[in-house]
Amino acid sequence: MSTLLDQFGRNIEYLRISVTDRCNFRCRYCMPLEGLPWLPKSDILSYEEIRDVVAQLAPMGLRRIRLTGGEPTIRPQIETLVRMVRDVPGVEDIALSTNGVKLPELAGRLADAGLDRVNISADSLQADRIVAIARRNLGFDPIVAAGAAQAAGLAPIKLNVVVMRGVNDDEVVDFARLTLEHPWHIRFIELMPVGALEPLTDDHVVPSDEVLARISHALGALASDAGPARGNGPAAYYRLPNAAGSIGVITPMTHTYCGSCNRVRLTADGRLRTCLFGDHEVDLRGPLRAGTPLAPFVRQALAEKPEAHALLSRRVGGLRALSQVGG
Ligand code: SAM
Ligand code: SF4
Numbered sequence: 001m002s003t004l005l006d007q008f009g010r011n012i013e014y015l016r017i018s019v020t021d022r023c024n025f026r027c028r029y030c031m032p033l034e035g036l037p038w039l040p041k042s043d044i045l046s047y048e049e050i051r052d053v054v055a056q057l058a059p060m061g062l063r064r065i066r067l068t069g070g071e072p073t074i075r076p077q078i079e080t081l082v083r084m085v086r087d088v089p090g091v092e093d094i095a096l097s098t099n100g101v102k103l104p105e106l107a108g109r110l111a112d113a114g115l116d117r118v119n120i121s122a123d124s125l126q127a128d129r130i131v132a133i134a135r136r137n138l139g140f141d142p143i144v145a146a147g148a149a150q151a152a153g154l155a156p157i158k159l160n161v162v163v164m165r166g167v168n169d170d171e172v173v174d175f176a177r178l179t180l181e182h183p184w185h186i187r188f189i190e191l192m193p194v195g196a197l198e199p200l201t202d203d204h205v206v207p208s209d210e211v212l213a214r215i216s217h218a219l220g221a222l223a224s225d226a227g228p229a230r231g232n233g234p235a236a237y238y239r240l241p242n243a244a245g246s247i248g249v250i251t252p253m254t255h256t257y258c259g260s261c262n263r264v265r266l267t268a269d270g271r272l273r274t275c276l277f278g279d280h281e282v283d284l285r286g287p288l289r290a291g292t293p294l295a296p297f298v299r300q301a302l303a304e305k306p307e308a309h310a311l312l313s314r315r316v317g318g319l320r321a322l323s324q325v326g327g
Helices: 047-060 078-086 103-113 127-134 142-151 169-181 208-219 285-290 295-303 319-323
Strands: 014-018 064-068 093-098 117-121 157-163 185-190 223-225 236-239 246-250 263-266 271-273 281-283
Touching: 014 047, 047 078, 047 285, 047 295, 064 078, 078 093, 078 103, 103 117, 103 142, 117 142, 142 157, 157 169, 169 185, 169 208, 169 246, 185 208, 208 246, 271 295, 281 285, 281 295
Parallel strands: 014 064, 014 263, 064 093, 093 117, 117 157, 157 185, 185 246
Antiparallel strands: 223 236, 236 246, 263 271, 271 281
C-alpha cells in the first residue's frame, strides 16, 4: 500500500475538502457579517472534479476524507458527493464538519450515501446565545442536531465548542454534563487567530487547562481516555466517572501537534494547501481541467509542507495583533 510522505516524513493520509466558501452562519470568530468576496461558480470544483482529485490521491496513500467549508451542507445534493467519494477504492473514512443546521433534514440521506461520522459546531446550548454568536437565527439546536446524527447511525459524533471568555465560557460545565448521558464527544477548542475575529481579542482565549480544571471542579475527576475509536486527530481526551461520552480539548494555541500532522486541505477552487493555517499551496484545478496527472503537483506541495504552523510563534497573547490581519 502506497504512502504519501512529506519532507519531514509525516504520512499524509487525510484530506480536508472545502466544498464551498459560503455559509449560512456568520460566526463571530470566523466570518465577517457582510460575508466574503465569494468565489465565482466557475472557479469552484464540481463534484466530478473533487471525486477525480480523490481518485488520483487515493492510490498515493490518501485514506481519510473530511468534507467541510464554509458550510458543506448548503451545497446542493451534498450526499451525491459523499456517494461519489465513497465509491473511490482506498477511501476508508468519510467525515463531515458542519454547523448542524441542516442535519435534522440531511443526516439520514448522508448516512445512506456512505458518510461515516460528523463533527458539529456548537458554541452554546442557549438559543439566544447561539444567534448572537452565529449572527443568524436559523433555529439551530445542538441537541436536536446531534440526536439526528445519532439516530441516522453516524458515529462517532463530536461536538466542537470554540470557547470564548465572557461569551460562552460559563457553559463548559453544561457541555461536559452532556457526556454523562450521551455517547457524544464534546471537544473544547481554543480560539485561534484565524478568520475575521473582530471584535474578539486575546482576552477571549481560554486555555484548555482552565476548561478542564473548571469541569473537574464541578463534576469530578477526569480520567485520561483514548477518545473515539475513529478519527482521533489532534484532541486529547478525558472522561467523567461513568460517562457515556468523552471530553476532548484541542489546543492549537497552547500546545503543538504539528509534528504528527497527517493532513492537507483542498480549497473550494482546487488549491492544495499543505498547512491548514498557512498559505503554502499548489493549484490542482489547472492541471485537472487540462487532463494532466496531479501526482507531481501533489509531491511538489508536500515537499514544501511547513514543519509547524505560523500561529505557534504568536501563541496566546498575539491574538489582538493578528486579528487585524483577518483572513
Ligand atoms: N461550517 C462548518 C462548521 O462550522 O463546523 C465547517 C467549517 S468551520 C470553519 C470548521 C471549524 O473551524 C468549526 O468547528 C469552527 O468552530 C472552527 N473555527 C473557525 N474559526 C475558528 C477560530 N477562529 N478559532 C477556533 N476555531 C475556529
Ligand atoms: Fe460558517 Fe462554520 Fe465559519 Fe461558522 S465556523 S461562519 S458555521 S464556516
